[in-house]
Amino acid sequence: MLRRFDSETTLSWVLSGLAGMTGATAFTHSSGYFVTFMTGNTERAVLGYFTEAPQLALASLSLIAAFLVGVVVASLLRRHLWKRHPHGASVLTTAALVLSTMIDLEVNGWTGREVTFTPILLISFGMGALNVSFVRNGEVSIPLSYVTGTLVKLGQGIERHISGGGVFEWLGYALVYLSFLVGAVVGGILAVVTSGAQLLLATTVVCALVSTYTYFHIDRAQAEVG
Template sequence: MLDSRRNIALACALSALAGYVDGVGYLHLGGLFVSFMSGNSTRLGVSLAEAQWWPAAQALGLIALFVAGAAAGSLVVLGGGAERQPRLLLIEAVLLGAAALCHAFGMSGLAIAGIVLAMGLENAVFQIDGGAGLGLTYVTGALVKVGQLLAASLNGGPRWSWAPNLLLWAALVAGSAAGALAYVRINLAAIWFAAGTALALAAIVAAAVRRSRA
C-alpha cells in the first residue's frame, strides 16, 4: 500500500498523528496506551499475574474500545464509495474533537474513550475490501518489513523498498515526541491539535479524491 508518494505521505501523516495522540495518552494514563494495544495486552497479563485487578480492567477496557473503533472503521470501508478515506478521517476528527470537549468539561474518562475509538478507526484508512489493511497506530510490522526489505535489497532486490516503512516508524516517533511536549504544557487539551490535523487531512484527501474523479 506504500506504493505511491500520495499514499506514503498520507500514511506518514497519520502515523505521526497516532504517535502524537499516543504520547498524550501515555502520559495522561501513566503508562497505558491509547493506540498501542500490544503494550496494553502486556500490561493486562502482568496485572493479572500480580492480582492488580483495577489496572487489568483499565487495560482490558482500552483494548475493547480500540477493537470497537477498528470495527467501526471497517464498517465504513465495507460500505464502499470513493469517499471512504475522507469520511473515515472526518469521523476521526469528530471523535478527537469530542474528546477535547469532554476534557474541557471535566470528563476525562469520556475523553480517553473517544481518543481510543478514534485510534482504532484510523487503522481502516488503508483497508481494502475488508482486508487487514495497513496498521497506522503501531509500527512493529513496519520495522519487520524494514528488515525484510533491507535484506531483499542487499540480495539484489529494489534498493530503497525499505525506506517507506522506515519513514512510517520515524513519523510515529516524531509525533510521540510532539505529543509529549504538548501534554506537558496544556494537558489533555493537546488533543485539539490532533482533531484539527485530522480535519485538515480529511479536507486534503477529499479534494484529492474529487480531482481524481474529475
C-alpha cells in the same frame, strides 16, 4: 522517488505522525494508558491480575475493546458509506477526538493536567478507526499504529535490498516509522507546555485539517482517476 511515492503514500506518513502524536497525548496526560499499543494493553490485561492491579487490567481490556470497536465501525462505514472515500476513517477519528476534547474540557477544564479515562477510551476508538485508512483487497495494507509490524516489514525490506532489491523495498516502511516517531516527539514536547485539554484540542485540530484535505482532495482525485 517521486514516481514511487504518490499522494497516498505521503498521506500514510502524515497519518502515522498523527497516530504518534495522539498516542503521546493519551500517555503523557493520563495514568500511562496506551491507545496505539494493543500488545502492551493485552499484557497488562493479563498480568494486572498477577501483580495485584486488577483496575489496570480492566482499563486495558476496555481500551482493547474500544480500539476493536473503532476498527469494526470504520470498516462497516468504509464498505457501506464511504465507497468513494477510501480514507474516510480519519473523519471518524476526528469525531472521536472532538468528543473526547469536549468531555475533558467539561470534566477537567482548560488547565487540568490529567485526561480522564472516558476521553482516553474515545481516543482508543479513534485510533482503531484510523488504522482502517489504508485497505487493499479487504485487508489493512498500512497499519498506522502497529509499529511492531512496521519494523518487521522494514527488516524484511532491508533483507530484500541486501539480496539484490532496491532501496524502495524498505524506505517506505522506514518513513512510516519515522513519521510515527516524529509525531510522538511533537506530542511529548507539547505535553510539557500544555494541559490535557489543550493538547487534545491541538491534536483534534491537526486531525480535522488532515481529514478535510483527505476527504475532499485526495479521495476525490482518486475517484476521478478510478
